[in-house]
Amino acid sequence: MTSKLCVAFVGLILATASCLAQTALHVAAAADLQPVMPALAQEYEHQTGVKLDVSFGSSSALATQILNGAPMDVFLGADFSFPEKVVAANLADQSTPTPYATGTLVLWTRKDSGISPLSIDLLTDPKITRIAIADEFHAPYGRAAYAAIDALKLRAKLKPKIVTAENVGQTAQFAESGNAQVAFISLTLASTEHMRQIGTFERAPKIYPKLTQCGVVIKSSSNLAEAHKFLSWLTSPKTQSTLTRFGLDPAQ
Amino acid sequence: MESQALWLTLRLAATTTIILLAVAIPLAWWISSGRGPARAFTQAILALPLVLPPTVIGFYLLVGLGPLTFAGRAIIHILGHPLAFSFAGLVVGSVLYSAPFAIMPLVAGFQAIGPEYVEAASLLGASPVRSFFDITLPLAKPAVLSAIVLVFLHTVGEFGVVLMLGGNIPGVTQTLSISLFDQVQDGNYTAANHTALLLIAFAVAGLAIVYARRPWRQFA
Secondary structure (H helix, E strand, O other), X not given: OHXXXXXXXXXXXXXXXXXXXXXXXXXXXXXXXXXXXXXXXXXXXXXXXXXXXXXXXXXXXXXXXXXXXXXXXEEEOOXXXXXXXXXXXXXXXXXXXXXXXXXXXXXXXXXXXXOOOOOHHHHHOOOOOOEEEEOOOOOHHHHHHHHHHHHOOOHHHHHHHEEEEOOHHHHHHHHHOOOXXXXXXXXXXXOOHHHHHHEEEEEOXXXXXXXXXXXXXXXXXXXXXXXXXXXXXXHOHHHHOOHXXXXXXXXX | OHHHHHHHHHHHHHHHHHHHHHHHHHHHHHHHOOOXXXXXXXXXXHHHHHHOOHHHHHHHHHHHOOOOOHHHHHHHXXXXXXXXXXXXXXXXXXXHHHHHHHHHHHHHHHHHOOHHHHHHHHXXXXXXXXXXXXXXXXXXXXXXXXXXXXXXXXXXXXXXXXXXXXXXXXXXXXXXXXXXXXXXXXXXXXXXXXXXXXXXXXXXXXXXXXXXXXXXXXXX
């Protein structure tokens, strides 16, 4: 019995290993792309046969990992500044980051939270005790949220209510689980079927700097040609025209 | 900011240690006082956090005890706020996460005491409670000390549960390990180095206490 279990266990490990052996592009993608990348990767693999292995994190976490030698082929950030850091460190195979989409910041709440109509001015209401925002230094959507709050001079008033998430995905999770009543998240996360079913969102007024999401090809990539091909595919007019259904606007 | 995180971490570790000792000493005594499936099962459950990823605890505390469940709503009714993003939430997470580090040395310590001492005490007319406080507990002192130090250190070093449950609020849920994570993310390696060295110093000092006491256990 024990030996059979051992064989099964080793077999499982070997099967996992053989799955990993298939050649693929390693993409580090900002957390707002979590609902976007699986569909794009499927489409890209269908068209070109190249598989995409995607890791998600805050733009800052991913940039730090790449600056410290993470074996990535492409980095898709949620703004200009983090891919630019990679360029500045001379680790990108291009002289300036490539814009691939424009992000939109939204306020999100659960339908059963009793908060309606949802608006940024309502955040001072004592009924709202917890507002989830991504870290303003690590996550572009967090920075955008604070920019909007600052533009309305609400930071001091809201500060005691704010809980900070590591990235925009965790921010959404805080509100999705009801632990925070409201969250500043990306339109991409708010647009998923699950989030639409259980919640409502309101676009934040455009009082935050434009979220120009940029990507770079990593110089140390062992697959530079394929990496550039993917970034060109992503910025091609045809792919760009499909982005709106994921909650992203075309780059320009 | 650093001193705030340090103070918070110490408060969290101390609170967790006190609560966990109060719970673990009677539990460990019960476990070590006999055999049977109930005891084995309890011990297995209490050892789970040792092998489970902290994300499992973080997940269940955040969602299972969040406002969407009955238990979560009961907690909000009692505390006035959800467990998440609060010091109380971190304490609950830490108590669960560090439980094996209290139970294991205590059970081993109690089991190492020969039954003849307790039997002799009972022959002389001591009640089980009295013989526990006058005989068993003093003899198990090194085990209690190990439990205290290990729980304290393990809570200082906790990361995953706090990251999932905390919301990174300075002075409330931003512990040293979280602030180290932030400093690395920001590329602020000088500050990260200070925080990391502080955490290492804690660990070395604490473990030195445990190992310096070891000959005493053999003596006892």
